[in-house]
Amino acid sequence: MRVEIWSDIACPWCYVGKARFEKALRAFPHRDGVEVVHRSFELDPRRAKGDVRPVLAILAEKYGMSEAQAQAGEDNLGAQAAAEGLEYRTSGRDHGSTFDLHRMLHLAKEKGRQDELIGILFRANFAEERSLFSEGDERLVELAVEAGLDAQDARAVLADPTAYADAVRADEREAAELGANGVPFFVLDRTYGVSGAQPAEVFAQALTRAWGERSPLPAVEDGGADACGPDGCAVPQR
Numbered sequence: 001m002r003v004e005i006w007s008d009i010a011c012p013w014c015y016v017g018k019a020r021f022e023k024a025l026r027a028f029p030h031r032d033g034v035e036v037v038h039r040s041f042e043l044d045p046r047r048a049k050g051d052v053r054p055v056l057a058i059l060a061e062k063y064g065m066s067e068a069q070a071q072a073g074e075d076n077l078g079a080q081a082a083a084e085g086l087e088y089r090t091s092g093r094d095h096g097s098t099f100d101l102h103r104m105l106h107l108a109k110e111k112g113r114q115d116e117l118i119g120i121l122f123r124a125n126f127a128e129e130r131s132l133f134s135e136g137d138e139r140l141v142e143l144a145v146e147a148g149l150d151a152q153d154a155r156a157v158l159a160d161p162t163a164y165a166d167a168v169r170a171d172e173r174e175a176a177e178l179g180a181n182g183v184p185f186f187v188l189d190r191t192y193g194v195s196g197a198q199p200a201e202v203f204a205q206a207l208t209r210a211w212g213e214r215s216p217l218p219a220v221e222d223g224g225a226d227a228c229g230p231d232g233c234a235v236p237q238r
Helices: 012-027 055-063 067-083 099-110 114-126 137-146 151-159 165-177 200-212
Strands: 002-007 035-040 185-188 192-195
Touching (some): 012 067, 035 099, 035 114, 035 165, 099 114, 099 137, 099 151, 114 137, 192 200
Antiparallel strands (some): 002 185
16 A cells, blocks of 8 residues: 655644654554655745745744744644654744755655655754755755765755756646645545644544555456466466
């Protein structure tokens, strides 16, 4: 069974939702049969790469609230994150374009290191004092290497703005086609969708239902015809 997760590194509920989903998956009896794929979704796709601003100022402007109210919201998010065992800096964070982060995640997917990298990027954005956005490309290269990617491969992607750009845009178009207008958005076997950072119990129910309703490939005919299986190929009897 495949679970696709649309998310953005700048989304705090994606950070929390990933932890809740993983809690449910760890307890799922068929977890070894579940493939998790992370898909791209930018909350602010028009933000330029060099446009980096404090999170509180952006929230206050976007939602028409005071910075004190924005801080209260961040404090609440910090408490939600802590309940899932996550570190969360409630002040002093900044926000910028996540397009390069998503391009790097597609490289990581190609190299089999996607889950490692997305976890590191979430941690870097929400838990660490160093900025994920204002320190330049070498900061992202450093994190890519921590996830097991080759530094030269990472630098090559960042040097070419077209690398994996189509893959990011394709993910975002597909999210729109599926009706996702926010993240996190979880799609289980293209049968069930779960929107938002739901409690682990909700994810557990969705996993159980999606697993139980998988349809085996119907057989057109099963008349004992010769076939090859785990024990080898049957020898024709004359």
